[in-house]
Amino acid sequence: SQRPLPQPHPWASAPSLLTIALEDLGLLEEELASPEPPSLEEVLENDACSRLLSDASNLEQGTPKRWKQLEQWVADLQAEVASLRGHRARCEHATLSLLRELLQVRACLQLQDTQLKRLQLEARQAAPAPEKEDIQAGPGQRCPFCARLVEVREALTQIRRKQALQDSERKGAEQEASLRLSELTGKLKQEEQDREVACGALQKSQEEVGQKVDHEVARMQAQMTKLGEEMSLRFLKREARLCGFLQKSFLALEKRMKASESARLRAESALREELEGRWRQLQELDTERVRALQGQLCQAPSARQQEECHLLEQCRGLDKAVVQLTEFVQQNQVSLNRVLLAEQKAWDAKGQLEDSRAGELATYLQENLEAMQLASELAQQEMHGALELLREKSQALEVSVAELVRQVKDLSDHFLALRWRLDLQEQTLSMRLQEASNEWAVAEQRWREGLTRCREEAEAHLREVQEQVDQLPQQIEAVTDKCVLHKSDLDCKISAEATARELAVEAVRQELAALLSSVQLLREGNPGRKIAEIQGKLATNQMMKLETSIQDNKTIQNLKFNTETKLRAEAMATLQESVLRLWSEEGPWAPTLSSRRGPMSLGRQQLFVKDVAPNDVVPVNHWGVYQAVRWLQWKTALMNLAARQTPRSVALEKPLGQKPACRLSSLPVPQK
The missing domain is CATH 1.20.1270 (Substrate Binding Domain Of Dnak; Chain:A; Domain 2)
Structure with missing residues (x-):
């Protein structure tokens, strides 16, 4: 399959x-x-x-x-x-x-x-x-450019790092x-x-x-x-x-058949010879007797009659003997035939048995051959x-x-x-x-190439900024002088206003005393004293409000002055840091600039520092008049720059001391 x-x-x-x-x-x-x-x-x-x-x-x-x-x-x-x-x-x-x-x-x-x-x-x-x-x-606007240059340097360093x-x-x-x-x-x-x-x-x-x-x-x-x-x-x-085996068996059977046939033929020939001999003897005897009888007949008729009778009796006896002999021969023939038939039947049965055995053997061999052929075909x-x-x-x-x-x-x-x-x-x-x-x-x-170009431009700008920084102490001294003058003016104004208000308070107190006396008089003799009491209470309340407003005004002025001083100190600190940064970063351009900047920068580092006394808690400004005048000039320049860049209404609403800080905080941050 x-x-x-x-x-x-x-x-x-x-x-x-x-x-x-x-x-x-x-x-x-x-x-x-x-x-x-x-x-x-x-x-x-x-x-x-x-x-x-x-x-x-x-x-x-x-x-x-x-x-x-x-x-x-x-x-x-x-x-x-x-x-x-x-x-x-x-x-x-x-x-x-x-x-x-x-x-x-x-x-x-x-x-x-x-x-x-x-x-x-x-x-x-x-x-x-x-x-x-x-x-x-003018020279008042150089500080934003310095900050801008610092930012540009930082941006360049960050770009280098990136x-x-x-x-x-x-x-x-x-x-x-x-x-x-x-x-x-x-x-x-x-x-x-x-x-x-x-x-x-x-x-x-x-x-x-x-x-x-x-x-x-x-x-x-x-x-x-x-x-x-x-x-x-x-x-x-x-x-x-x-x-x-079959050939041998067939040859043996043929030999047996031939032997039986030869024996039968020999027996038949012997019987025939015996019968023929006996028949010849009988014929000879009969002829002899006939001859004897004929001689006797010729010799004597009586005797012949007797002899004829005797011969007849003998003939009869011979006939009987012949009959007996024929019967014996027939019996022998019958028995021989029976024996022959029996032997033939036996040989036929034996031959049939041998034939059946040979057929069975042939069929057996044929079946074996067919089975072997089938087995060989199946195996093939x-x-x-x-x-x-x-x-x-x-x-x-x-x-x-x-x-x-x-x-x-x-x-x-x-x-x-x-x-x-x-x-x-x-x-x-x-x-x-x-x-x-x-x-x-x-x-x-x-x-x-751009960096070299920027470096050259920065060197030029630094030269200009250095020139402006050289002018900064004079400006700071002028600003400090202006601050001192402004402070003295404010102190004079505050003292004059305080004396005027004290005089006004004394006058109001006198009026109140008069009102109280009048109210007392009205209580004693006038039935409308409730109205006077109410008015007195109102007057006292107004006086108390006036005193609180005066104190609030003083505190506000003090706070403004303190905030202004703090903002000035912070601006000076930032300016000092920027100047120190510029002086510290001017190393690569030192050969291109003048050689006198080193000792000048070392001497200028002490101009914008406030000293602190060992016994004082609050730092005291020990600047001179020149530094104060320069500071006032710098402050006016910053205020003008802030006033130019911001709207006038916003600039008027903001306090005076906050303008430099606003200007410094409003500088554009470079995109990194």
């Missing part, structure tokens, strides 16, 4: 072929292990069955190991294909991640380029602004990408070598299996031909023996079926091997294409990295 094998799928050929092959192998084992049809001779049946079972057991012992090995090899190939697919997915994921990182690096470079361009534009826009403001507002970080990140990304590419190429090469080794081993194993299957098929064919020849020789020997059919199954399985194995070879070839082509793709991606990535590095070098060169 031949079953058509299904066409294997390209990706699921090995398991299906294995299951089919195992099922066919099981059927083949069942067919080989099944007993042969029963024959008539037990010896031949046992011999043939033992040989077939030994062949089936050898085939059964040899083939499952090979099938297991083939199954293991196919499973290993499938696992290798799955691992190669996973590695391919990982390679694609790694390439995508590298492309994303490169895009991120490129975006960062573009963002840095835009930031550099923006800073260059801001620097170019901010370059002519101090000259215009210097022309418009660029250094991005350079390190870019180098790390390039190194990581190169390492990943080297690892991927190494893994691909290793996997390709492993795959080639596995393919070579698989081809060798398949060739060995094919050779072993061919050897097994040839061995089984040789065994079957040898078994057929042995069976045919045994059948021929058995047939020759039977033919010799089974061998042909087994050979067909083996051929089909070998064809299926060849198809599966061809499919596996095709899949391996496709995988090798795919991996070659993937390798080419990875090489192309590596080349594109290297080109992109080279382009990015070139762009980065161009951007860095531009940035350095």
Whole structure:
């Protein structure tokens, strides 16, 4: 029973072929292990069955190991294909991640380029602004530019740090990408070598299996031909023996028949000779008697009559004897015939028995020959079926091997294409990295050029700012002088207002005393004293409110003065910090500037510091008149700048001491 094998799928050929092959192998084992049809001779049946079972057991012992090995090899190939697919997915994921990182690096470079361009534009826009403001507002507006320069420096330092970080990140990304590419190429090469080794081993194993299957098929064919020849020789020997036995039995039977026939013929010839002799004797006796009677008749008629009578009696006696003899002969003939018939019947029965035995033996031999022919035909059919199954399985194995070879070839082509793709991606990535590095070098060169330009502009601005800072002590002294004058004016105004209000309070008290006396008089003599009491209460309440308002005004003035002094101190501290920062950062431009700045900066560091006495809790301002006048000048410049940039209504509503702080807080923060 031949079953058509299904066409294997390209990706699921090995398991299906294995299951089919195992099922066919099981059927083949069942067919080989099944007993042969029963024959008539037990010896031949046992011999043939033992040989077939030994062949089936050898085939059964040899083939499952090979099938297991083939199954293991196919499973290993499938696992290798799955691992190669996973590695391919990982390679694609790694390439995508590298492309994303490169895009991120490129975006960062573009963002840095835009930031550099923006800073260059801001620097170019901010370059002519101090000259215009210097022309418009004078030396009072240099402080915002100093703060702006400080912010620009901070922004430049942050940009440098970012660029250094991005350079390190870019180098790390390039190194990581190169390492990943080297690892991927190494893994691909290793996997390709492993795959080639596995393919070579698989081809060798398949060739060995094919050779072993061919050897097994040839061995089984040789065994079957040898078994057929042995069976045919045994059948021929058995047939020759039977033919010799039959010939011997037939020859013996023929000899017996010939002997019995010769004995019968001899007995018949003896009886015939005896009868003929007796008949001749009787005829001779009869002739002699007739002759004697004729002589006697001639001699005497009476005697002749007597003799005739005697002769008649003798004739009668002879007739009786002849009758008895004929009866005896007939009886002998009958008995002889009976004996002959009995012997013939016995020989016929014996011949029939021999014929029946010979027929039975011939039929037995014919049945044996037919059974042996059927057994040989069945064995040949089974061998042909087994050979067909083996051929089909070998064809299926060849198809599966061809499919596996095709899949391996496709995988090798795919991996070659993937390798080419990875090489192309590596080349594109290297080109992109080279382009990015070139762009980065161009951007860095531009940035350095812009930085040198900004440095030159900053040096020019610093020269101007230094000149303005040189003028700052005079301005601060003028401002401090103005502050002292303003404070003395405010003290005079506050003292005059306080004396005037005290006089007003005294007058109000006198009026109240007069009112109280009048109210007392009204209580004594006037019935409307309730009205006077109410008015007195109202007057006292007004006086108390006036006193509280005077105290509140004093406290407000004191608070304003204290806040103004605090704001001045904070502004001076910020100004001092900015000046100290400028003096500390003027190191790289020291060769371009005048060499007399070092000792002047050391001497000027003591101008804007408030001294604290060891016994005083509150810091006391120990500035001179010159520093106060300069401070008042600086304050007026800042107030004018704040008044110019803010609306007039908002500037009027805010307190006087808060304007420098508002100006300092309203400076634009540079975009980093």
